[in-house]
Amino acid sequence: MFDMLRKIWQVGTVTEKQPFEPAPKKYRGKIELTAQKNTNWEECIAACPTGALCMNVNKIRLFYGNCIQCGNCVKICNTDALTQTTDCYQAVNAKKDLFISVDKDEEK
Amino acid sequence: MDSKRRMIKKIVQQLGNRLIDAKEQANETVLHIDKKDLPEICQYLYQEQGARLFTMVGNDERQINTMFALYYVFVVDEIRHFMTIKIFVEENDPTFPSLAAHMPAFNWYEREVNDLLGLRAIGHPNRIPLIFHGDQMEAVYPLRKDYIETGMLHFENEALHFVEYTGADVTEIPVGPIHAGIIEPGHFRFGAVGDTVLHLDARLFYTHRGIEKELEGKTLEQAMFLIERICCVCNVSHAVAFAQAVETAANVTIPRRAAYIRTLYMELERLYNHVGDVGNICAGYGFAVGNSQGARMRELLLRLNEELTGHRYLRGVIALGGVRQDIRKDEIDRITNHLNELDTDFQDLADILLNHEIAVDRMETTGRLSLKQVTELEAVGVAARASGRDIDCRRDLPYAAYDQLNFAVIVQEEGDVLARIKVRILEVFNSILLIRQILQDLPEGDIVTDIPKIQPYKTSLGWTESARGENCHWLMVDQDNKIYRYRIRSAAYSNWPVVAVAVPGNIVPDFPLINKSFELCYSCCDR
Numbered sequence: 145m146f147d148m149l150r151k152i153w154q155v156g157t158v159t160e161k162q163p164f165e166p167a168p169k170k171y172r173g174k175i176e177l178t179a180q181k182n183t184n185w186e187e188c189i190a191a192c193p194t195g196a197l198c199m200n201v202n203k204i205r206l207f208y209g210n211c212i213q214c215g216n217c218v219k220i221c222n223t224d225a226l227t228q229t230t231d232c233y234q235a236v237n238a239k240k241d242l243f244i245s246v247d248k249d250e251e252k
Numbered sequence: 253m254d255s256k257r258r259m260i261k262k263i264v265q266q267l268g269n270r271l272i273d274a275k276e277q278a279n280e281t282v283l284h285i286d287k288k289d290l291p292e293i294c295q296y297l298y299q300e301q302g303a304r305l306f307t308m309v310g311n312d313e314r315q316i317n318t319m320f321a322l323y324y325v326f327v328v329d330e331i332r333h334f335m336t337i338k339i340f341v342e343e344n345d346p347t348f349p350s351l352a353a354h355m356p357a358f359n360w361y362e363r364e365v366n367d368l369l370g371l372r373a374i375g376h377p378n379r380i381p382l383i384f385h386g387d388q389m390e391a392v393y394p395l396r397k398d399y400i401e402t403g404m405l406h407f408e409n410e411a412l413h414f415v416e417y418t419g420a421d422v423t424e425i426p427v428g429p430i431h432a433g434i435i436e437p438g439h440f441r442f443g444a445v446g447d448t449v450l451h452l453d454a455r456l457f458y459t460h461r462g463i464e465k466e467l468e469g470k471t472l473e474q475a476m477f478l479i480e481r482i483c484c485v486c487n488v489s490h491a492v493a494f495a496q497a498v499e500t501a502a503n504v505t506i507p508r509r510a511a512y513i514r515t516l517y518m519e520l521e522r523l524y525n526h527v528g529d530v531g532n533i534c535a536g537y538g539f540a541v542g543n544s545q546g547a548r549m550r551e552l553l554l555r556l557n558e559e560l561t562g563h564r565y566l567r568g569v570i571a572l573g574g575v576r577q578d579i580r581k582d583e584i585d586r587i588t589n590h591l592n593e594l595d596t597d598f599q600d601l602a603d604i605l606l607n608h609e610i611a612v613d614r615m616e617t618t619g620r621l622s623l624k625q626v627t628e629l630e631a632v633g634v635a636a637r638a639s640g641r642d643i644d645c646r647r648d649l650p651y652a653a654y655d656q657l658n659f660a661v662i663v664q665e666e667g668d669v670l671a672r673i674k675v676r677i678l679e680v681f682n683s684i685l686l687i688r689q690i691l692q693d694l695p696e697g698d699i700v701t702d703i704p705k706i707q708p709y710k711t712s713l714g715w716t717e718s719a720r721g722e723n724c725h726w727l728m729v730d731q732d733n734k735i736y737r738y739r740i741r742s743a744a745y746s747n748w749p750v751v752a753v754a755v756p757g758n759i760v761p762d763f764p765l766i767n768k769s770f771e772l773c774y775s776c777c778d779r
Contacts, residue, residue, distance in 0.1 A: 148541050148604050158548050170562035170577075193474045212477060214568055 167230040172213045174234055177206045179246040180225035188226060191216040202249065208234060208242040256331040263301060263335065267293060278500050280334040280713065282323075287339040287348050294324060294337060294351055303328045303335055304643075305357050305630050306713075307724045307741040310365040312397045314343060316709055320371055322348060325713065325726070329648045334713060341371050350376040357630035360749060368395040383457045383778075386410035394465050414453045417443050422450060425760065429458050436774035444760055452755040452763075456748060459778040467738045472498055472572055472703070475735055479725075480567050482740060483776030488514075488521045489718035490725070490740070490776070491570035496651055497714030497727040498572050501706045509697040510574035511653040516690045517561070517569050518652065518716065523683045524553040525719030526676045527598060529771045533673055534605065536765030537614040545601050549594060556590050559583075574700030584691050591684050602677045615670035619754040619766035622667060631750045633721020633743045635770050638675045639667035645715055645722045657689050669769040705733050718743055720772060744777035 167173060185204055189197050196210035197217055218228045225246075236242055260281055264274060270293070273284040285293055297303040303326035313321045317340070324337040341348050350373035352358040362373035363382035370393040373379065381387065386407030393399060417424060422443045429437035437458035443451040463482055467475050479494045480487045492514055499506060506514075531546010554564040561569045561577050569577050605611055621631075626639045636643055644661040646654045662678040664671035708731040715724045721743030730736040751770055755763055 147600070147607070151545065151600050151604060152541065155545070155548070168559045168562070170560070171558060172562045172568065193477045214477060 167232050171230045172215050173229050174231040176227045180223040183223045183225040188217040188221050191220045203245045205245040259331050282336045284338045291349050297326050308361040309726045309739040310369045311737045347372045347374045352376050356628050369393050380413045383460050414441050447759045449756050452752045454752050457778045459775045463779045467735050483773045486718040488517045488566045489716040489723050493714040493716045493723050493725040495572050497712045497725050501712035502703050506574050507698040508695045510699045512694050513575045515653040519683045519686050522719045524550050526680045533768050536768045542605050571700050573703045578699050618669045618762050620668045621754050629749050632746045634675050635747050638664045638671040640665045646717045672769045742776035744772040
């Protein structure tokens, strides 16, 4: 009985209030897609294991609903067009908000 | 090595002219026999040679050699060698002799082959559907290569496959598939006399997602991501089992540093599972302090995982031929410090739990399993070791860096909930010691090696000891280096049949406690 009470007393309150600390540096979060010239899009798309990244005519589309944030495309990409953030808040109100796309040959 | 050769030779001689073909590969002997000789030869291996069933695989090989094939993989622990019995089943006579009546462990395997491949086990005592819920309206077998996906399958007689009670005093209590807690779906039907459970029927496979079918035709790199997601809490052990199957098939040895880091991740996985499970068991009898202390320690371990690898449940850390993520010097210190804190912290929890009279009273003699029961049903992992079955494939069939580390295998005799908890508690301290050893002797060098092209239609095995028991993966690739057939036999698949045996004789309120003490995963059983 006393060891139980002692443990409760020692540990104290451990629950935390929002906002939480940002995710650790290594965390593999949301993939950001920006338009960059001379990116090796074909190789990036081939590296995607779930088909979340795809090409539609000359648009590059990324569907977050299928993305598992493995980071394969980021590793293979030769420019900064694809980057991995540590953002873990990815809920949206509608499915269409999960699609993003950029022009293949445009510079932003 | 000599005793191994002698034993294999003896088995081959015993088979005599019934042996059609024998093939040696890596640590496996594949013996091809006619299907009519199957019961006799399996019983010989099982009873006289002390082999235990590792997995059974049904495969549609009509494109390769016009027939279906069944592989019965046995392992002989004392010589660390696999004996695989292979039989062919013709398409126009899709039957094979059943072994379930003599060896109850085959019960599920044979019913699964019937559901998914349409191969009937003749003489099976109770050949009701396992994966499908009800009888099929028309014959559709998903694992056949000519299967065309048509969406929903239709079934009839859904409710008839439970035991029927005729006595007036027996109350039937249906529980699930939707449960009050956030757990996975499973339907349990108790026949209870008063408070005591007479019989338990468990219907699982609600989360059957067809992962084995989905894996067919995938490249090995793509498959890794799906295999990591078979179940949420054994990610590393499934991924390592797959990687080992590929490496065995390609005849590759991974760098020593990679082997050590893999072992580190596997032990971190075992640690957070066991710590969480010890806490969870307290929820089975409403002991809130133990429950929340366990949950707190588990959360700290998950955060450690996230800091080390970027994923709380350690996904994306294993690569084919090594590991993806290296460990830096400062991270080694971080782990060491955390383990030092956890060591005393968890000791406090264990002391509180094992010195609490009411808690011990609830756990003692509850859900008792005898050694005979676990051996006959081929239970693995914690459930087996708590009943005195001394198996642990980290020691018996060492993989990764386990053959270079010192550790004890914890065995208890009683087989009740308390024994299972004691095994877990001691394994936590074991894991801490193992991780300290790994961090101390971590060798330098590369962490990944290339995988060459695999010889088509060669089979290989990969296995790991997860927190629940041994996982076994069976792999066959086609000529494009894509997966032709993949069979996953997880620890939960071996252990679920034992749960139904452990419950009868206990009171109904103890069922959640017994179920939690096995801590089985539904999704890696259902796949």
